[in-house]
Amino acid sequence: MLRTAQDSVHLVAATIGFVSYAALWGGTLWGTVLRSGWATSRLRHQTVYSVHMHVVLLGLTLGIVHGIVQMAAPYGKVRAIDVVVPFIDRSDPIGVGLGVVALELMIATALSVLVQRKLGYARWRALHSLGYLSFTMVAAHLLISGSEMYPAPVRTAVAGSWAVVVLAGVSTVAPVARMPRAVLDRLSPRHRAEEVTVAVDPGKCGSFGFCEQEAPGIFTLRSDQRLAYRSVVPSDQAEAAMRAAVVCPARAIKLGRLPATVVVSQPGADTSTVAPLATTLTPHTGTQAAVPDTHADPHAGSLARMAAAAVDQGTGSHPRPALTDTGSFPAVGTGPQPRVAADAGSFPRVGAQARVTDTGSFPRDGAQTRVTDSGSFPRVTDSGSFPRVTDSGSFPRVTDSGSFPRVTDSGSFPRVGAQPRVPAGDPRSYPPAGVGQHTGPQPGLRPVGANGHTRPPAVTGHGSPLPAVGTPPGSLPPVAPAPANGHTGPQPALRPVPRPPARAPQPGLRSVGRRAAADPPPEDPLPAPDQLQDTGRHHLPRLRGIAGGRS
Amino acid sequence: MSFLRSVGGPAFGPRDRIVVVGAGAAGWSAAGELRRLGFAGELVAIGAEPTRPYDRTACSKGLLNGHQKPKDTVLDLRGHPQVSWRTGTRVLDTDPYGRRLLLDTGETLAYDGLVVASGTRATLPRGWPTGPGLHMLHDLADARSLRSALSGAGRVAIVGGGLTGCEVACAVTGMARSAVLVNSQRFLMPRSVGEPIGALITAAHLASGIDLRLGRKVADAEPRRTGWRLLLDSGETVSADLVVVTAGEKPDVDWLANTPADTSDGVLCDASLRVAGLDGVVAAGSVARWPDRRHGTDAPRRVGQWIMAVEQGRAAARTLLAGDYAPPVSLLPRFWSDQNGLRIEVCGRLSDQADVHVTELRPRRRDTARAGVVADYVEDGRLAGVVAVNAPRAFTVACRTLLNEPVPAPVRVTIPEPARFEEYQPLRLVR
Numbered sequence: 010m011l012r013t014a015q016d017s018v019h020l021v022a023a024t025i026g027f028v029s030y031a032a033l034w035g036g037t038l039w040g041t042v043l044r045s046g047w048a049t050s051r052l053r054h055q056t057v058y059s060v061h062m063h064v065v066l067l068g069l070t071l072g073i074v075h076g077i078v079q080m081a082a083p084y085g086k087v088r089a090i091d092v093v094v095p096f097i098d099r100s101d102p103i104g105v106g107l108g109v110v111a112l113e114l115m116i117a118t119a120l121s122v123l124v125q126r127k128l129g130y131a132r133w134r135a136l137h138s139l140g141y142l143s144f145t146m147v148a149a150h151l152l153i154s155g156s157e158m159y160p161a162p163v164r165t166a167v168a169g170s171w172a173v174v175v176l177a178g179v180s181t182v183a184p185v186a187r188m189p190r191a192v193l194d195r196l197s198p199r200h201r202a203e204e205v206t207v208a209v210d211p212g213k214c215g216s217f218g219f220c221e222q223e224a225p226g227i228f229t230l231r232s233d234q235r236l237a238y239r240s241v242v243p244s245d246q247a248e249a250a251m252r253a254a255v256v257c258p259a260r261a262i263k264l265g266r267l268p269a270t271v272v273v274s275q276p277g278a279d280t281s282t283v284a285p286l287a288t289t290l291t292p293h294t295g296t297q298a299a300v301p302d303t304h305a306d307p308h309a310g311s312l313a314r315m316a317a318a319a320v321d322q323g324t325g326s327h328p329r330p331a332l333t334d335t336g337s338f339p340a341v342g343t344g345p346q347p348r349v350a351a352d353a354g355s356f357p358r359v360g361a362q363a364r365v366t367d368t369g370s371f372p373r374d375g376a377q378t379r380v381t382d383s384g385s386f387p388r389v390t391d392s393g394s395f396p397r398v399t400d401s402g403s404f405p406r407v408t409d410s411g412s413f414p415r416v417t418d419s420g421s422f423p424r425v426g427a428q429p430r431v432p433a434g435d436p437r438s439y440p441p442a443g444v445g446q447h448t449g450p451q452p453g454l455r456p457v458g459a460n461g462h463t464r465p466p467a468v469t470g471h472g473s474p475l476p477a478v479g480t481p482p483g484s485l486p487p488v489a490p491a492p493a494n495g496h497t498g499p500q501p502a503l504r505p506v507p508r509p510p511a512r513a514p515q516p517g518l519r520s521v522g523r524r525a526a527a528d529p530p531p532e533d534p535l536p537a538p539d540q541l542q543d544t545g546r547h548h549l550p551r552l553r554g555i556a557g558g559r560s
Numbered sequence: 561m562s563f564l565r566s567v568g569g570p571a572f573g574p575r576d577r578i579v580v581v582g583a584g585a586a587g588w589s590a591a592g593e594l595r596r597l598g599f600a601g602e603l604v605a606i607g608a609e610p611t612r613p614y615d616r617t618a619c620s621k622g623l624l625n626g627h628q629k630p631k632d633t634v635l636d637l638r639g640h641p642q643v644s645w646r647t648g649t650r651v652l653d654t655d656p657y658g659r660r661l662l663l664d665t666g667e668t669l670a671y672d673g674l675v676v677a678s679g680t681r682a683t684l685p686r687g688w689p690t691g692p693g694l695h696m697l698h699d700l701a702d703a704r705s706l707r708s709a710l711s712g713a714g715r716v717a718i719v720g721g722g723l724t725g726c727e728v729a730c731a732v733t734g735m736a737r738s739a740v741l742v743n744s745q746r747f748l749m750p751r752s753v754g755e756p757i758g759a760l761i762t763a764a765h766l767a768s769g770i771d772l773r774l775g776r777k778v779a780d781a782e783p784r785r786t787g788w789r790l791l792l793d794s795g796e797t798v799s800a801d802l803v804v805v806t807a808g809e810k811p812d813v814d815w816l817a818n819t820p821a822d823t824s825d826g827v828l829c830d831a832s833l834r835v836a837g838l839d840g841v842v843a844a845g846s847v848a849r850w851p852d853r854r855h856g857t858d859a860p861r862r863v864g865q866w867i868m869a870v871e872q873g874r875a876a877a878r879t880l881l882a883g884d885y886a887p888p889v890s891l892l893p894r895f896w897s898d899q900n901g902l903r904i905e906v907c908g909r910l911s912d913q914a915d916v917h918v919t920e921l922r923p924r925r926r927d928t929a930r931a932g933v934v935a936d937y938v939e940d941g942r943l944a945g946v947v948a949v950n951a952p953r954a955f956t957v958a959c960r961t962l963l964n965e966p967v968p969a970p971v972r973v974t975i976p977e978p979a980r981f982e983e984y985q986p987l988r989l990v991r
Contacts (some may be wrong), residue, residue, distance in 0.1 A: 126736045129626035217896055217903060218956035219867075222963060230956050251639075255589075256867045258896040260615065260622075260632070 014083050022078040025071050030151055032068030033115075034170050036061055037144045038177060045181040046211025062122075065140075069119060072112050072147075103153025112423035114139055145171065190265075204263035204502045205247040207240055213261035220257055224249035426435055564618050569674045571883030572838070574600035579669060581651050581815070582677030583607025584616060585635075585866055586845025589873030590675045592639045597742060597881050603643045604669065606661075608812075610648035611670070611700055614984040617866045618694065619703035621898065624710070624731035630700060637938035649676070651815040656838050661815075672879050676816065676827055676835060677844045677873060678841035680809040680864060685782070691783045695804045697724055709802055713737060717790055719778055721748040723897055724806040726761070729770045740771040740798050742778055742790065751852045752895075754937070755908045756918050757947045760903060760929040767927065768900045773798065811862070825849055826862045831888035833876045843874035853890045853967050855909055865895045868962040877982070890967045894959065902929055903952060908945030910937050921951055934958070 012020075028278055039061045042048050048057045079087040087105070091098040095113075096106035118140050125133045148171035151158065158164055168464040207227060220228040227250055230237045242250050247264075259268055562687070572578060578594060580587045583605050591605050607613070615633040622628030637643075653662040654674075655775045661669045682698035695706045706728075710716065716732045718725045722745025732739040741748075747986040748765060763774035766772055780791040781803065786884035790798040813823040820837040827843045828836045830852035835841040843850075855861065863872075871891045879886035880939035894907040894929060914937040921932030936958065937945035943962060 126734060129735065131626055131629065215898060215903060217905060218952040218959075219894070219896065219905075221956050222959050225960065230953055232953055234952060254674050256894070257868055258617075258898070260618075260628075449649075 015085075018078060018082040019156070022075055022082075023155070025078060026075040026151070026155070026159075029068045029071035029075055030147060030167070032064055032071060033144055033147060034174060035107075036068055037140055037174050038066030038220040039064060040140065041174070041177045041181055044212070065115075065119065069112075069115055076109070076112060103156045104150055107146045107153065108150035109248070111143040113149060114146070115141035120142065139180075141175065142175055204243060205240050205250055207238055207242060207250055208263045208265065209236060209238055210261040210263065213259045213260040217258045220253035220262060223256055228253060362432070380411070389503075571881055572599060572601060572679055572738075576672035577602040578675065580605040580671040580675040580677060581661070582675075582679050582812075582845060582847070583609070583613045583647060583828060584677060584679045584845060585613075585869035586677035586679070587675065587752075588613040588635050588640070588752050588850075589870040590677060590844055590874075590877045591643045592854065593874040593877035594675075594869055594881065595641055595643065596639065596674070596884065597782055597877060599877075601672070605643055605645050606649050606651060606663070606669075607645065607647040608650045608703075609699055609701070612645065612647065615866075616699070620727040620731070621702040623700070624707055624728065625734050628705070632682035632757060633700070642939070654816055654819050656819040656821075656841070657701060659840070666727060666815045672840060673890055674838075674841040674875055675873075675880065676813075676841060676847060677845045677869075677876075678812040678815070678847050681812050682806075683808050683810045684805055685778075685807050688781055693783065693788055693802050694781075695802060697728060697804060697806055698809065706804065708921045710735060710737065712849060713798045715787075716804060717742065717788065717800045718804045719790070719808065720806040720808075721745065721750075721772075721774070723752045723895075725804070727897060728804050728806065729765070730768075733769055733900065733915075738769075738771065739766075740773065740783070740800060742773045742776055742792065742798065743777065743959035744777050746775050748774075752897075753904060753906055754916065754935065756771065756916055757904075757929070757933065757935050757949060760902065760933055761949065762900070764902055764927060764929040765900070791983045809818050809846075809864070813847060819983040828860055832879045832886040833872065833889050834879060834886070839882070842876040842880045844872035847875075848872060853888060854892060863893050865893055867894045867904065893958075901946075901950075903950050905948045905952065905959075906946070907955070908937065908943070908962050910945045910947065911939065914939045914944055919954075921954070 039057070043054075043057045043061050076092040079085060079092065080089055082233065086100045091105060092109060095109040096102050098105040119138055121128065121136050128136070148167055151167050152164065155167075158167070216230060216234045216236055218230040218236075220236070220238075221230050224246065226239075226246060227242050228236060250262075250264055254264050290454055315489060564744075573761055578595075578599065578601060580603070584607075588606070591603055594603060602897050608626065614630070615635060618628050618633040619986075623633065635651055637645075640720045650659050650664040652664050652678075654660075655871055659671050661671060663669055678698050678699075681889050682696040682702070688694075695709065696702055710732065715738045715859075718732070718739060718741045720742055720816065725741060725743070726748055726902055729739040729741045742874070747755060747762040748762060748923040749758050753757075753761065761776070762772065773796070773877055776792040776794050776796075778790050779793045779850070782789045782791070784799075787799060787801040788803045790800070794800065811823075811826040813827055815825060816823050821835050821841075822837065826849040829843050831851050832851070833842050833844060833848055833850055835843050846869060847858040849859045849862045851943075852863075865951065868891055874892070875889040892907055893909065894905075896906070897904040905972060917933045917936045917938060919936070921934070923990065925931035932951040932954075933949050934951045935955045936943055936948040937947075942965075943958065946958040946962070
């Protein structure tokens with residue numbers, strides 16, 4: 010069969026076009042991988058970056074060639090101007106025009122890399138995401154004006170590859186990536202109240218290693234300078250995770266679902282009164298003067314009365330656990346924290362959300378801004394109902410308030426081994442029972458669920474999945490720490506991470522100027538692989554964790 | 561409060577009001593820790609800046625080079641329930657016996673416990689003219705104005721080669737502008753990282769295109785029609801569109817001037833961060849001058865670091881609630897900086913008397929700092945401080961060694977007796 014020149018040119022042009030499309034597809038998809046950091050646990054960032062760049066450049070070059078070759082057809086209808094100016098082609102204005110626009114957009118996107126520093130990072134990123142748009146146009150160009158597109162499998166392949174790129178691009182945008190989790194949270198309010206999720210943004214993580222200093226059981230900086238971490242940590246390690254998030258230089262650590270239980274206690278023995286959750290909102294609402302000097306009368310308001318009653322009951326009358334912990338306060342935050350006004354009369358019940366002055370936009374430029382943040386009740390303030398608090402059976406259950414966890418060691422004290430301990434038997438050095446800790450049976454202080462139902466004492470703690478609120482105080486072992494966090498459910502298989510060998514200072518042994526192997530040997534003392542995950546690959550295990558946590 | 565104390569309870573109960581002056585890192589963490597420890601009373605935090613608590617380190621880091629937006633720097637308030645944040649408010653005066661604060665709104669605010677976390681203010685060297693194009697970098701507003709000014713500038717002069725100055729210079733070169741850095745020492749960041757590493761970083765910055773004028777001081781600064789002209793003491797002149805002065809800061813303690821507290825350099829505290837001479841007052845953050853046992857000497861000193869401020873805020877909150885039974889506070893200074901791909905990390909103390917052991921991670925490379933280098937400061941055979949550049953693994957191991965190390969015996973500090981009430985003359989309180 011003798012092929013005409015027209016056919017030959019067409020064959021070459023179409024082949025180049027298809028190869029160009031394939032390269033652009035791979036390059037765009039690889040760009041998604043680059044952005045989301047999926048490959049950073051396997052490949053160096055520089056490698057991922059250069060693969061993306063070269064593949065896309067190849068596709069772009071072939072695309073230009075594809076456009077030029079169209080002009081070589083002897084009886085071609087494509088003029089030079091049709092390849093440059095979109096939508097003026099006489100035979101197929103839309104299809105060819107889309108291809109031209111896509112090509113020019115891609116060239117502009119590629120060239121913007123050169124002025125990335127001049128543009129600034131955020132602007133450049135926004136500009137660079139036009140790559141998805143131009144790839145969409147390329148796919149449309151192929152579907153509209155491709156002459157080999159009649160077989161259905163070809164059409165399906167092209168459309169499918171486009172859908173893959175768009176799906177990958179959209180699903181890795183941070184708000185969308187969080188969405189399944191948010192939906193699950195909303196649907197099942199009782200899953201995993203005790204655990205804290207840790208997520209490290211691989212694009213931000215600079216491998217400084219400060220997180221490992223704070224929480225060596227959670228984070229490990231490997232010898233190849235990549236970070237490995239556990240994505241779900243139990244609540245007794247939550248404070249370490251929180252410290253790590255605070256000291257992270259890159260601010261790359263995000264914690265989710267910090268467990269804390271807020272118990273609204275009732276004054277005196279009268280526990281039948283329902284304390285509405287709305288009273289846990291801030292007592293300073295917008296209608297009040299800016300911190301009125303009510304101090305002249307400290308007895309004003311039932312907050313003072315209630316809390317005074319609580320303290321009076323708590324002071325000195327309850328046995329405290331023997332302290333085997335470090336010199337810090339025992340069982341910090343396990344008690345009713347914070348004790349807030351139960352002044353039900355002066356606050357609207359549920360509608361009080363509206364009165365909480367939200368913090369609004371940032372920064373706030375008003376000279377006199379008053380930010381009254383209700384802090385640890387995010388679910389209450391941003392929704393009309395009580396999605397966090399399910400009235401499941403007879404148990405009110407506070408699953409989340411986003412605040413600090415009930416942890417047992419506090420701050421930097423435990424680090425210091427030789428520090429003089431706070432005398433264990435001295436009650437005066439601690440907040441009294443009922444203010445900061447659950448130490449023993451406190452008859453006057455019955456925990457009340459945040460939705461206002463008092464807990465029936467007869468059924469308290471019969472293997473319910475409740476956190477510390479439901480744990481009868483008397484059942485606590487004498488040492489407050491571990492069970493006081495209320496984590497009575499099945500613990501995830503936690504294996505302590507062995508510490509890397511400490512580098513003791515040995516000045517005599519070290520020669521100035523040279524160290525043979527400054528980094529410890531490459532074998533990493535890491536826990537089992539299912540306990541750890543690398544920076545950038547946290548999406549899949551996290552979803553798995555969600556599925557596993559819903560029991 | 562006195563009742564609670566007399567019966568042996570905690571220092572502060574649910575009827576009390578604790579005021580945190582300062583909404584920076586120290587005030588933020590102190591407020592959160594107070595709530596976390598179960599303080600059930602009223603908690604008011606007063607911040608001079610009109611913004612929510614934010615991450616101040618971003619001002620010279622992510623905000624300048626555009627990797628962070630202002631909303632990315634907001635600190636998480638989820639752990640701070642029931643805190644009244646009064647931003648945009650200054651405290652003018654303190655009545656330590658009546659336990660009242662005078663605010664710039666004219667009202668007085670009574671307190672039972674007070675956390676002094678007012679931080680520092682950036683200062684200009686004496687005799688400097690001010691005008692458009694001259695910037696200091698301390699808070700969010702400074703960072704925003706500098707960032708917007710940078711977009712139209714081509715050449716930026718930075719006075720001061722400390723940590724902030726170097727970070728600004730790197731941000732400026734990272735935005736494809738040219739930077740001139742004037743430093744009085746022969747190498748950069750002398751106080752922060754010491755001489756050996758400072759010299760290596762200086763070489764790296766020189767290689768990355770920052771115009772360094774080392775060993776020079778600015779003799780005169782003159783605003784021009786289109787920019788500034790700096791006259792150095794060596795006689796050369798530097799013309800620039802913008803001048804960024806990072807030459808010092810001063811503790812914000814004017815509002816404590818009428819109290820018996822020692823405010824000569826920050827606020828003098830005892831080993832537990834209680835402000836000496838004032839009852840029921842603790843201090844945290846870069847304003848607190850306290851004797852740290854880790855530091856080795858008894859001399860109280862101030863530390864202006866982010867992690868330290870957060871940890872001090874927590875410790876001060878614990879001290880405040882523990883009352884007379886607070887243990888001494890001892891913290892490990894740590895900070896970091898990311899400058900043109902150099903990840904600089906420092907922990908511990910870097911004293912001049914220590915033996916310095918410098919270790920290169922890849923000895924054959926010519927760009928020593930970029931290839932990774934660690935300097936160990938050893939005193940009396942013990943590791944006292946570590947500086948690492950691009951060696952996070954070695955730094956982490958060394959830093960954990962330091963963190964796990966026992967702290968030396970307590971330091972005795974004599975606390976001056978508070979002046980008696982009759983001797984005190986309340987001054988400017990209007991109500």
